[in-house]
Amino acid sequence: MSDLGPSGRTRVPQRPARTGQGGLVLDHFDDREPTFTPALAQAAKNLADARLADADLSPATIAAHLHVSLRTLQRVFASLDESFSAYIRHRRLEEAATALPAPDSRLNVSEAAARWHFTDSSHFLHAFKKQYQATPAQFARRPT
Known part of the structure; x- marks a missing residue:
């Protein structure tokens, strides 16, 4: 079959995908994919709206909660009328x-x-x- 030994032929289990608000799969988010941008932006807005009175509300905390990088969240909002902080x-x-x-x-x-x-x-x-x-x-x- 191949020159791989038993450990080389063993299938590596994949990490289960985590979902955020609305079932958006976030582990493999591609912020250049235009169909995901509105969903991620809306999920971030929904979380922010629910936590407006929280002192620790910030773009970084929302990005962490959605399992995306802060830079990814910033790129998503760069295509909108205002930054996430705004x-x-x-x-x-x-x-x-x-x-x-x-x-x-x-x-x-x-x-x-x-x-x-x-x-x-x-x-x-x-x-x-x-x-x-x-x-x-x-x-x-x-x-x-």
């Missing part, structure tokens, strides 16, 4: 904007910045004003 910041600001005018949770700027894990209140104010063209206080006073 997506997280955008979603946290949306959550803050929802909470600010709520009558039962009148957060001040420092509390909102801390709750949504911005480095400080001035960073939060700047990001909020850039996204909503209003300060958090102005936004909270807007009629609904």
Whole structure:
């Protein structure tokens, strides 16, 4: 048959594929394959949305959870309108904007910045004003 000895003819067992959100097989992900890019991006967004209040939420933690490299996750989001870090910041600001005018949770700027894990209140104010063209206080006073 062949010149291989018994150990050479033994079949090497393959590692079972792990799946992430939505059953996406991630062990052999090819980020150049355009059909997988939207699925990986959506899986990352879903995980981030579920963990927005977590202090340890970062592109690196999501990449590790999905069993892909951070660089792979960055390449996937490079084809979209914003980076993954920008997506997280955008979603946290949306959550803050929802909470600010709520009558039962009148957060001040420092509390909102801390709750949504911005480095400080001035960073939060700047990001909020850039996204909503209003300060958090102005936004909270807007009629609904």
